[in-house]
Amino acid sequence: MSEYTANVKLNTTKKGLIVRLIKDGTVIDHIPPGKGIKIAELLNLFNQDSVVIIGQNLESTKYGKKDIIKVENRFLKSEEYNKISLIAPYATINIIKNYEIVEKKKVVIPDVLEDVALCNNANCISNKEPVPSKLYVISKEPLIVMCHYCGYEFSGENIRLKT
């Protein structure tokens, strides 16, 4: 993976090249530095054959530093957008077809997280029995969620995603 990282770093000096490295797939940009691996794990990118490139601590004009993920032949489902938004609320998703960006989307934290993340209350019915978790987003910045079942309210920093 180190050679991929080096590759990505080289290419960032020439704007845009980074994106064109894959033919068809997805580029997740503007991930907070250090969170790239976590998102790749979350999306299960390591258990597949296609090319995955994770860039860490790249220079970002907007945020200082950022991580970036590029994955070939993989397009995201809407619940995956939701999951990404919880870790990287400012991420941009670029959909690449034939080396071109055909769509650019920003992730949005949804108002309700349906079966995406766990309630932080260990005694909650949703952690004790086969019950779909449901969390209401009561604040997006900072991220604060509340459990539909037990009313427990907790900060996004402590959120654990369902795998």
Place this chain on the structure above:
Amino acid sequence: MKGETLKDTIETVANYVDLIVLRHPYDGAARWAADVTTNRMKRGHKKVPIINGGDGKNEHPTQAMLDLYSIKKTQKRIDGLDIAIVGDLKYGRTVHSLAYALALYDCRIRFVAPEILQIPEHIEAYLKRRNVKYTKHSKIEEVISDVDIIYMTRIQKERFPDENEYNKVRGIFKLNRSMLSKAKTTMRVLHPLPRVDEISVDVDEDIRAYYFEQAGNGIPVRMALLSLILGGEENE
């Protein structure tokens, strides 16, 4: 209930009854049960309402209703009152429901508890959002002369995940008759019962003791609730 899920129990029992009162060890169990019966209704079955009779360490709303009724009955109002809630505020589900209920009124709440049993953060956050006036205290003596209601709760061993934590705080609050001498004569002592030793028996003789009558108020309040839900008032 040999390992049966709550969902299966509710799906089954809902065929036998018009209403379910559920007491359950897990937080949020009643809400989940209500979701299950709502989904059942969407499949064309009749409506089976759920009453939360206490879910884990979360809530006990019908107790809060009879508490409000008891407060109103003894003080003739709820707005403007100064109310102390004492004991296990962290695991005490009656306390949580009472705090949510009082947040709907204009009163001042005094949470009296040792630091480790203070009111949970998420309830405090809720009270802040609603601009409820409240303060936190560690001694009954700090509040007793000011309050209109003192709501005592017992510290329940079974709610503690750790026995050491329990041993540190057991018997920490004890209300006795001599302490009442500093209280208003119109003040009333409430308790969801059963008590252990947090109210000494000499308080029972004081005019301010109201906890046994309070328990009696559970009957009309719960009758009214059943009637409202099942439409009983039509039959009068």
